Amino acid sequence: MIDSSCDFATAPWLDLPASALGAAADIPTMLSMEEQKLYYWLAAHAVSGAGAFVDLGAFAGGSTARLAAGLTAAGLATAIHAYDRFTMAPHQQRKYLADCGLAPLEGRDSLPAVRRLLAPWGERIALHKCDIAAETWRDGPIELLVVDAAKSAELADVIAERFMTALLPGGFLVQQDFLHAPQPWLPAQMELLAGHFEPVAHAAPTTMVFRCISPPVTPPRLSGRADEDILGLVAAAAERYREWGLAGRIENAAARLRRFPGARDARLLRGRPPRART
Numbered sequence: 626m627i628d629s630s631c632d633f634a635t636a637p638w639l640d641l642p643a644s645a646l647g648a649a650a651d652i653p654t655m656l657s658m659e660e661q662k663l664y665y666w667l668a669a670h671a672v673s674g675a676g677a678f679v680d681l682g683a684f685a686g687g688s689t690a691r692l693a694a695g696l697t698a699a700g701l702a703t704a705i706h707a708y709d710r711f712t713m714a715p716h717q718q719r720k721y722l723a724d725c726g727l728a729p730l731e732g733r734d735s736l737p738a739v740r741r742l743l744a745p746w747g748e749r750i751a752l753h754k755c756d757i758a759a760e761t762w763r764d765g766p767i768e769l770l771v772v773d774a775a776k777s778a779e780l781a782d783v784i785a786e787r788f789m790t791a792l793l794p795g796g797f798l799v800q801q802d803f804l805h806a807p808q809p810w811l812p813a814q815m816e817l818l819a820g821h822f823e824p825v826a827h828a829a830p831t832t833m834v835f836r837c838i839s840p841p842v843t844p845p846r847l848s849g850r851a852d853e854d855i856l857g858l859v860a861a862a863a864e865r866y867r868e869w870g871l872a873g874r875i876e877n878a879a880a881r882l883r884r885f886p887g888a889r890d891a892r893l894l895r896g897r898p899p900r901a902r903t
C-alpha cells in the first residue's frame with residue numbers, strides 16, 4: 626500500500642540534513658540541493674514498493690543515486706531503471722567527473738563511469754543506454770517516474786504514451802523541467818493530463834511532483850498542436866499554479882514560445898525572453 630498519509634504540505638524534505646543523502650551526495654548531479662532532498666525523501670517516505678522506479682535522463686547517475694539511497698533507507702528492494710544516452714561531451718566530463726576519482730573516459734561513452742559510480746547500490750539499478758524515443762516500458766507497474774529528458778514536445782508525447790501509462794494510481798510523476806522556460810510543452814502537457822495527475826510538491830528551481838490519480842490510457846498529444854493551443858494550455862497552467870506562487874515562471878515559458886514561434890525543441894527556445902512592455 627502506498628502511504629497516503631505522507632505529508633507533502635509541510636515539505637518535510639527541506640528539514641533533512643544534507644548528510645541524510647550519505648554516499649549519494651558524492652554522485653555528480655545537475656539537481657539543486659532542494660531537489661536532491663526531495664528525490665531522496667520520495668523514495669524513503671512516500672512510496673510503498675508496489676512498482677518500479679524509472680529515471681528518464683540519468684546523466685551521471687546523480688538522480689538515480691538519490692533515489693537508491695532513499696529506497697535503501699526505507700528498506701525497499703524496488704528496482705530502479707535509469708535511461709540515458711550515457712554520453713558526455715568533454716566539457717561535461719571536466720565539470721562533472723573531474724572529482725570522482727575515475728579514469729578519464731574513452732571518448733564520450735559515460736556508461737562504464739556511471740556504472741562504477743552507482744556500484745554501491747548494486748543490482749537494484751538497471752542502466753539502459755538508449756535513445757528514449759525508441760523505448761517502450763514493458764516491465765510492469767511504475768510507482769515513481771522521473772522525467773528529465775522531455776527536451777522536445779515529441780519526446781514528451783513518447784514518455785506519456787510509453788511510460789506514464791504504466792504508473793500506478795497513487796504513484797508519482799516527477800517533472801524535473803516543469804518550470805524550465807525553454808520547455809513550455811511541459812505545463813501544457815500536465816494541463817492536458819490534469820484529470821490524471823494532481824500536483825503535490827514543488828522543489829526549486831524547476832521540479833514539480835504529481836500524484837497519479839489514474840494512469841492515462843491514451844494520453845492527449847502535444848505534437849501537431851498550434852502555438853495558440855499550447856499557449857492557451859500554458860495560460861491555464863499559470864492560473865492553476867498561481868496559488869503556488871509559480872504563475873510568473875509559467876508565463877515565462879509562454880513568453881519563450883511567443884519569441885520562438887513553432888519551436889518544439891528546448892535547444893531552439895534558449896535565449897532571452899522578450900522584454901515586457903510597460
Ligand SMILES: C[S@@+](CC[C@H](N)C(=O)[O-])C[C@H]1O[C@@H](n2cnc3c(N)ncnc32)[C@H](O)[C@@H]1O
Nearest residue numbers: 654655682683684687688709710756757773774
Ligand atoms: C538534465 S540531464 C539529467 C540530469 C540528471 N537527472 C541529474 O541528476 O543530474 C538530461 C539528460 O537527459 C538525457 N536525454 C535527453 N534526451 C534523451 C533521449 N532522447 N534519450 C536518452 N537520453 C536523453 C541526456 O543525455 C541528459 O543526460
